[in-house]
Amino acid sequence: MQIPDLPKINSDRLWQRHLDLAALGATKAGGVHRLALSPEDIAAHVLIAGWAGESGLTVQLDAIGNMFICRPGHDPSLRAIASGSHTDTQPPGGQFDGSLGVLCAIETLETLQDAGTETLHPVEAVIWNNEEGARFMPGLSGSGAYVGKYDLEAMLDCRDDTGLTMRDCVAELQKALPSAVHRELGVPFAGFIEAHIEQDLILEASGNTIGVVTGMQGNRRFHIIVTGENAHSGTTPRSRRKDAFVAATDMAVALRDIFWDEEDVVRFTIGKFEVGPGAKSVVPGRAEFFIDFRHPSAEILKLLGDQIEPLCDRMKGPCQVVVEEISSAAPVAFPAEVQQSIKQAADARGYPNQAILSCAGHDARHLAEVCPSAMVFIPCWKGISHNEAERAERKHVTAGAQIVCDVVTILACKD
Amino acid sequence: MQIPDLPKINSDRLWQRHLDLAALGATKAGGVHRLALSPEDIAAHVLIAGWAGESGLTVQLDAIGNMFICRPGHDPSLRAIASGSHTDTQPPGGQFDGSLGVLCAIETLETLQDAGTETLHPVEAVIWNNEEGARFMPGLSGSGAYVGKYDLEAMLDCRDDTGLTMRDCVAELQKALPSAVHRELGVPFAGFIEAHIEQDLILEASGNTIGVVTGMQGNRRFHIIVTGENAHSGTTPRSRRKDAFVAATDMAVALRDIFWDEEDVVRFTIGKFEVGPGAKSVVPGRAEFFIDFRHPSAEILKLLGDQIEPLCDRMKGPCQVVVEEISSAAPVAFPAEVQQSIKQAADARGYPNQAILSCAGHDARHLAEVCPSAMVFIPCWKGISHNEAERAERKHVTAGAQIVCDVVTILACKD
Numbered sequence: 001m002q003i004p005d006l007p008k009i010n011s012d013r014l015w016q017r018h019l020d021l022a023a024l025g026a027t028k029a030g031g032v033h034r035l036a037l038s039p040e041d042i043a044a045h046v047l048i049a050g051w052a053g054e055s056g057l058t059v060q061l062d063a064i065g066n067m068f069i070c071r072p073g074h075d076p077s078l079r080a081i082a083s084g085s086h087t088d089t090q091p092p093g094g095q096f097d098g099s100l101g102v103l104c105a106i107e108t109l110e111t112l113q114d115a116g117t118e119t120l121h122p123v124e125a126v127i128w129n130n131e132e133g134a135r136f137m138p139g140l141s142g143s144g145a146y147v148g149k150y151d152l153e154a155m156l157d158c159r160d161d162t163g164l165t166m167r168d169c170v171a172e173l174q175k176a177l178p179s180a181v182h183r184e185l186g187v188p189f190a191g192f193i194e195a196h197i198e199q200d201l202i203l204e205a206s207g208n209t210i211g212v213v214t215g216m217q218g219n220r221r222f223h224i225i226v227t228g229e230n231a232h233s234g235t236t237p238r239s240r241r242k243d244a245f246v247a248a249t250d251m252a253v254a255l256r257d258i259f260w261d262e263e264d265v266v267r268f269t270i271g272k273f274e275v276g277p278g279a280k281s282v283v284p285g286r287a288e289f290f291i292d293f294r295h296p297s298a299e300i301l302k303l304l305g306d307q308i309e310p311l312c313d314r315m316k317g318p319c320q321v322v323v324e325e326i327s328s329a330a331p332v333a334f335p336a337e338v339q340q341s342i343k344q345a346a347d348a349r350g351y352p353n354q355a356i357l358s359c360a361g362h363d364a365r366h367l368a369e370v371c372p373s374a375m376v377f378i379p380c381w382k383g384i385s386h387n388e389a390e391r392a393e394r395k396h397v398t399a400g401a402q403i404v405c406d407v408v409t410i411l412a413c414k415d
Numbered sequence: 416m417q418i419p420d421l422p423k424i425n426s427d428r429l430w431q432r433h434l435d436l437a438a439l440g441a442t443k444a445g446g447v448h449r450l451a452l453s454p455e456d457i458a459a460h461v462l463i464a465g466w467a468g469e470s471g472l473t474v475q476l477d478a479i480g481n482m483f484i485c486r487p488g489h490d491p492s493l494r495a496i497a498s499g500s501h502t503d504t505q506p507p508g509g510q511f512d513g514s515l516g517v518l519c520a521i522e523t524l525e526t527l528q529d530a531g532t533e534t535l536h537p538v539e540a541v542i543w544n545n546e547e548g549a550r551f552m553p554g555l556s557g558s559g560a561y562v563g564k565y566d567l568e569a570m571l572d573c574r575d576d577t578g579l580t581m582r583d584c585v586a587e588l589q590k591a592l593p594s595a596v597h598r599e600l601g602v603p604f605a606g607f608i609e610a611h612i613e614q615d616l617i618l619e620a621s622g623n624t625i626g627v628v629t630g631m632q633g634n635r636r637f638h639i640i641v642t643g644e645n646a647h648s649g650t651t652p653r654s655r656r657k658d659a660f661v662a663a664t665d666m667a668v669a670l671r672d673i674f675w676d677e678e679d680v681v682r683f684t685i686g687k688f689e690v691g692p693g694a695k696s697v698v699p700g701r702a703e704f705f706i707d708f709r710h711p712s713a714e715i716l717k718l719l720g721d722q723i724e725p726l727c728d729r730m731k732g733p734c735q736v737v738v739e740e741i742s743s744a745a746p747v748a749f750p751a752e753v754q755q756s757i758k759q760a761a762d763a764r765g766y767p768n769q770a771i772l773s774c775a776g777h778d779a780r781h782l783a784e785v786c787p788s789a790m791v792f793i794p795c796w797k798g799i800s801h802n803e804a805e806r807a808e809r810k811h812v813t814a815g816a817q818i819v820c821d822v823v824t825i826l827a828c829k830d
Contacts, residue, residue: 090645090694134694199650217649221695230505232801233684233707234632234775235614238675240798245685246671249664256661260653269648270660272695275688279505279549280636280705282686282801290695292648360649383655386647386697 001074001413006406007115011398014107018397020047021087021103022095031388032095035160036088036130037065037169042176044087045127048106049177052125055113060183063152064145065129065170068183071109073122073412079190079371081119081412083108083404084126085363086142090134094390096197096380096397102127104195104376104401108408119412121190128363129170135160138221138327143363146185147370191338191411192367195400197392198377199360199385209399210346211356211377212339216365217267218298218331220305222291224251224312228319230277230285241283245275247319248287251312258307259293266304267294267359296331296357332365338374338411345406351399360385376403416489416828421821422530426813429522433812435462436502436518437510446803447510450575451503451545452480452584457591459502460542463521464592467540470528475598478567479560480544480585483598486524488537488827494605494786496534496827498523498819499541500778501557505549509805511612511795511812517542519610519791519816523823534827536605543778544585550575553636553742558778561600562785606753606826607782610815612795612807614775619794624814625761626771626792627754631780632682632711633746635720638703639666639727643734645692645700656698660690662734663702666727673722674708681719682709682774711746711772747780753789753826760821766814775800791818 024044025034034040045067049059052069060068070080085101105125112123128146133139136158144150156167174180198204203211228242252270259268269292276286291308295301309323339355346353356377367373378400381391439459440449449455460482464474467484475483485495500516520540527538543561548554551573559565571582589595613619618626643657667685674683684707691701706723710716724738754770761768771792782788793815796806 090697091692132694133696137695139696199647201655219649229799230802231799232614232775233686234634234682234709235798235800236682237679238681238683239679240616243684245667245688249667252660252664253668264652264654266653267649267651268653269658269696269698271648271690271697271699272693273660273688273690273699274693275686277506278687278689279547279801280552280687281548281554281684281707282505283684284686284688285802292696294649360647383650384644384646385650386694387645387700 001120003410003413004117006409007111007117009107009111009398009401009405014103014398014401015394018103021099025089027092027388029388031092031390032089033092034087034089035091035135036132037173041088042173045173046176048102048127049180051106055110057109059177059180061174061177061180062146062183062185064142064155064185065173066142066146067127069106069109069125071112071123073119075120076122078121079188080122080124081191081408082124082126082189083193083408084128085194085196086128086131088130088132090132090386092388093386094388096390096392097385098131100197100392100397100400101195104404107401108405111405112409117409119409120415121412123408123412131363136166140361140363140366143366147366148186149366149369152185189371192364192371192373193376193404193407194362194364195376195404196362197380197385199380199383201383202356203377203379204383206354207352208354209351209378209396210353210403212342212353213334213358213375213377214339214355215331215333216358216361217294217296218301218329219292219294219361220301220328221326222308223324223326224289224291225322226287226316226319228285231283233281233283236283242285242318243283244287244319245284247315247317248289250315250317254311254315255308258311259304265295294359298331329361329365332368334368334374335372338372341407341410342374342376342403345403349402376400416535418825418828419532421824422526422532424522424526424813424816424820429518429813429816430809433514433518436514440504442507442803444803446507446805447504448507449502449504450506450550451547452588456503457588460588461591463517463542464595466521470525472524474592474595476589476592476595477561477598477600479557479570479600480588481557481561482542484521484524484540486527486538488534490535493536494603495537495539496606496823497539497541497604498608498823499543500609500611501543501546503545503547505547505801507803508801509803511805511807512800513546515612515807515812515815516610519819522816523820526820527824532824534824535830536827538823538827546778551581555776555778555781558781562781563601564781564784567600604786607779607786607788608791608819608822609777609779610791610819611777612800613771613792614795614798614800616798617771618792619798621769622767623769624766624793624811625768625818627757627768628749628773628790628792629754629770630746630748631773631776632709633713633716633744634707634709634776635716635743636741637706637723638739638741639706640737641702641731641734643700646698648696648698651698657700657733658698659702659734660699662730662732663704665730665732669726669730670723673726674719680710709774713746744776744780747783749783749789750787753787756822756825757789757791757818760818764817791815
């Protein structure tokens with residue numbers, strides 16, 4: 001069908017909703033602490049489902065806790081054009097990571113409703129469950145289970161640090177949304193667009209408003225357990241210690257050397273590191289840590305990642321070490337034609353824009369495997385993200401939502 | 416008065432009581448998890464008070480939660496000869512650390528009761544509260560408050576990791592022992608003897624049964640807080656990170672170099688090390704750790720300990736660091752005449768013995784400041800302590816208790 005006039009989004013409504021959503025799990029320092037399927041996250045789903053209901057849109061929930069808001073198209077036999085992101089945050093995280101993409105998606109549906117714009121394809125907004133992986137490992141699990149990459153039952157059996165299963169938490173979400181319609185996993189899309197803050201400094205530095213995301217770097221994640229022997233810190237001489245902290249820090253420092261690159265493209269992070277028993281006067285018999293390694297090149301991912309296990313083994317001293325690769329994802333390239341649609345929409349609205357690589361993982365990684373997908377980035381203050389100080393400007397939020405609305409509308413009107 | 420015949424302790428009773436005490440907080444691996452004033456530790460006090468009651472001995476409690484079992488002497492105006500140790504353990508710890516000294520002390524009183532032996536001085540058995548410092552910081556706080564070294568109110572205001580104050584926990588102990596008589600802090604002693612497992616390999620290697628402890632190494636303890644900035648692990652380049660884990664591990668490794676000594680006399684331990692927020696995909700903005708440094712030489716304690724703060728400052732990279740010295744103790748030398756009494760008692764019983772330095776801190780450190788004090792060591796399997804595998808042989812436990820009983824009796828009969 002012919003592309004209709006592209007309606008303007010409602011910037012005031014969008015910003016108010018941003019504020020309302022950011023209030024759920026708000027921290028004193030201006031961030032958000034909203035773990036996947038926590039009471040705060042369930043409240044976020046209820047809030048957004050309420051907006052959908054007020055606009056006459058239907059809400060669906062699937063077995064892994066993804067929520068869908070649906071606007072019918074002219075041809076109900078066609079696959080939907082979807083947009084969305086996630087409402088869970090890091091503990092604590094910021095106001096925009098995830099929330100922005102969800103707000104742009106629902107604003108798109110509302111704008112089409114307000115304008116009475118008819119599309120050929122159905123249009124949907126999605127909240128993917130447990131993107132951050134901060135509560136249940138691995139992350140991106142809602143989208144991963146939806147596209148069939150993760151096993152549903154295994155994901156539902158995942159436990160958080162307190163022993164609760166994702167199954168129990170999804171049941172809580174279902175209870176909180178009694179009128180949501182059940183949706184099967186894997187219902188295919190005709191396209192997927194995800195808006196997100198850049199989480200880096202490139203757009204801020206260039207002064208561009210819109211990043212047309214070309215693809216996503218790949219990653220490999222590792223779990224390392226070092227076992228030594230608890231001993232008395234006052235009596236046990238160094239030569240007789242099996243100090244797991246010493247071995248683990250030797251590993252961490254040696255790994256840092258191997259992963260050092262002049263170009264500063266390698267992303268190597270040890271974000272979780274625990275020592276047991278963790279008493280001040282006990283030589284620690286146990287240390288455990290996680291490596292998050294990301295790079296745009298599949299070759300580098302293999303070359304460096306494969307060195308982790310042998311290096312840890314060399315540095316273990318008198319301790320034992322077990323290295324497990326817990327997840328990996330290959331680098332992703334988004335289809336050129338969807339990138340082109342985003343660039344054209346930005347040009348048409350007069351938003352300066354540029355091509356950009358996503359250094360973070362997003363749900364669009366999984367969607368890219370089953371439908372033409374792409375991402376829209378907006379600038380983020382100082383590149384600060386996964387941090388309570390994460391900020392984006394209102395005018396950039398408006399621009400991002402407008403581009404999502406325009407691109408989704410254009411794609412939803414294509415035969 | 417003349418030294419009476421020295422009665423023999425009851426080895427069967429002693430070992431049975433060891434088993435009964437080790438059952439309180441017993442772990443599957445054969446250790447004990449009995450934090451100070453936990454329900455298990457209070458049960459230990461109730462058990463021991465019950466033994467005292469059955470033998471007609473009185474029980475006293477002071478304001479910091481130390482428990483005293485008292486046997487009157489011929490001259491009630493004289494100060495008591497005391498013996499004892501502690502019932503709290505590391506989380507988890509072993510069956511003997513602390514418990515041995517308490518069991519030897521109560522066995523001494525029981526033996527004197529059974530034999531009807533009269534002493535000039537009163538004789539007391541003491542359970543010092545919170546020796547390990549694993550629940551409330553600092554450790555040795557029961558004996559420290561008793562001798563006036565620690566402020567009572569400050570110690571009672573200490574909180575454990577769950578926010579409970581020591582004040583609340585002492586009240587629980589008092590509730591569990593309603594017939595215990597109130598005792599003032601600081602009631603002076605004429606002498607103090609503490610039996611303990613050696614927590615090292617020296618006696619095992621030499622084949623000696625009794626260690627006549629000459630003194631105790633000193634210690635300095637530090638708390639280091641490193642503050643960086645939480646950031647996204649996928650997007651934030653190395654050059655822009657303020658990674659508190661990186662800075663803290665650089666400090667830990669550099670400190671280890673400075674504290675390395677060829678002779679292996681330095682005891683340098685980082686036993687508690689925590690990273691925040693501790694999420695796998697967040698560059699950590701916070702790291703915190705504790706240094707436990709011990710040495711027999713006051714000069715070395717000063718020389719090396721004073722290097723910690725400047726070194727941490729040099730290694731902090733883009734982060735901030737705060738170094739606080741949280742406690743210190745000078746090396747202790749026990750009086751030669753009390754050492755001599757122990758040696759003579761061991762010789763008289765035919766126990767091979769040797770002079771030995773205590774590498775661990777014990778309550779006797781504080782008592783040594785207010786009365787003639789000393790310690791009796793027995794061998795400990797492979798030197799393993801602060802560990803569930805901690806073991807001592809029954810024959811060595813018997814020997815230790817016999818020497819405590821003999822020495823306490825001799826001291827308690829001196830004018």
